[in-house]
Amino acid sequence: MDILVLGGTRFVGLHIVKAFVAAGHQVTVLTRGQAQVGLPAGVEHLIGDRDNGPAGLAALGQRHWDVCADVSAYQPRQVRASTGALQGRVGHYVFVSTGSVYAEQDRAVLTEDGPLLPAYPGEAAEVTFETYGSLKVACEALVQNAFPGAFTILRPQLLVGPYDYSARYSYWPDRAARGGRVLAPGDGQDFFQVIDVRDHARFAVTVAEQRVCGIFNVAGPRLLWREFLQALGVQDVRWASVSALEALNVSIYDFPGFIPRVNFQSGLMNVDHSAALAAGLRLTSPAHTAHDTRAWSQHVTRDYPLTPQLEAEILERLDTVEPCVGRIEAPIS
Template identity: 55%
Template sequence: MNILVLGGTQFVGRHIVEAFLAAGHQVSILTRGKSPDELPAQVIRLHGDRNQGAAGLAALAGHRWDACVDVSGYTPQQVRASAEGLRLQVQQYVFVSTVSVYAEPARHPVREDDPLLPPAGEEVTEVTGETYGPLKVTCEQIVQEVYPGRCAILRPQIVAGPYDHTARYPYWVDRASRGGEMLAPGDGTDHVQVIDARDLAQFTVRVVEEGLSGAYNLAGPRLTWAAFLNLLGVGSPRWVPQAALDTHGLGHRELPLYLPEDSEQAGLMDVSPERALAAGLKHTDPAVTARDTRLWSQGAGLRYALSPEREAEVLQALQR
């Protein structure tokens, strides 16, 4: 098959491109050329920028693809431009959205037919913590409007694995590798849930090859924090309750992935992947995700909000 990926040089997009190539398909990417590109030479590079509207998509003219996988659509203006511009050039449009579209993230578990956030206006272009979910809702609606019956919406959980420059998941595998007493949030009974980027990519290939439509939550195995740190090899976790974390100013930046079980967002660590599993989603062993992320991250030069010095300072204060 002939596949177009909008984006494709970074993290999730890179895994998707590599998965299509491994399955024997031909891949073109639309890229602005602003990110490092380590993709194989066989990938066809087309240069453009959806932020410039139709003019920014001129490089796509005269081509046809079996499917378009949109990894980099964050605003309605971007997605409107590509969806309408490609209407007659692609058979299927696959939009990579997010579980942040759900209006009631405290639900357990979060399912595809749960209520969504009110959509953002199509004129909104600023992506913030407040607008991210509503913007993705509007983007989903545009894709469904332009490609009725021939589109799929993928809603991944937090994505983990090699090439993850967000530094959320890598913090934990890198911190665990240092050993020693480790500051651990909560009491070990809260939950963490991520999706391996390679599982997301393989499922994307399946969606295209089988012409699947509809919305799919993409989430991995759900682990307690005690089980998660155990598989990372943490021998001396120091469990710190939420109140103490607040006292020392430790939040989601310093301790990424952590959501207390009683928080308003806790359902986002209890996302049901049942529909995707029934359609062929496969899960990588969480220990393999951790191992492979560490193999990559140890040479990636990532920087974290919680420094070793700050962690040691907090641990010492907690002993008083």
């Protein structure tokens, strides 16, 4: 197939481009030209900016594609521009949204039919914690209206893996590789759920090839935190309850990916992915995701909020506010 990818030189988009190429398809990407990342051989790279309306899409000409994979839209005006330009010229529209569209994120389980946040009423806004989900809700509606019966909306949970410069997940494989006693939040019984970006990319190819119309949560295995650290190979952990961390003026947000099991966003760690599995989503093992992320991350320089020095200071002070609850069991084989 001839595939158009809107965005495709950074993390999620780059993996989607690679997955389409690996599946034997011809890929064209349209980006603003800001990210300098090597694309696979044979991929055509066009420059454009949907924020400039129809003029920003002039590089597309009047060409046709079998499928458009829209990875880079955050604003309704961007989706309005691309869907308007591509109606009648694209057979199927795959839109990468987010699990943050759900209104009741404290639900026990987040399913595709759960209530959504109100759609953002304007054409654009600064992307913040408060606006992100609503902006994506508005974008989803535009896609569905422009391509009835010929759309797929992907709602990924926390995407992780190589090329993720956000450091939302890589802290943990990097920390495990450093060895020693690992400071971890909670008691090991909270939940951890992410999706390997490569699994998400391969699923995008599957729904595109099969022209699957619908909305899918895209999430990986749901683990206990104890199981997650075991998958990383951690053998010595010091658990710290939320109350103990608060007593030491330590934020739980210094621990990437941690959401307590009683929290206004706890449902984000119980995202139902059964529909995606039935449609062809295949999941990489947590240990494999961690291994590959570490293989990439060890060559990348970044700063984590929880530095080795700060972790050592917290570990030293922790016994004064909370007794040690023991070590982790042997790693998962």
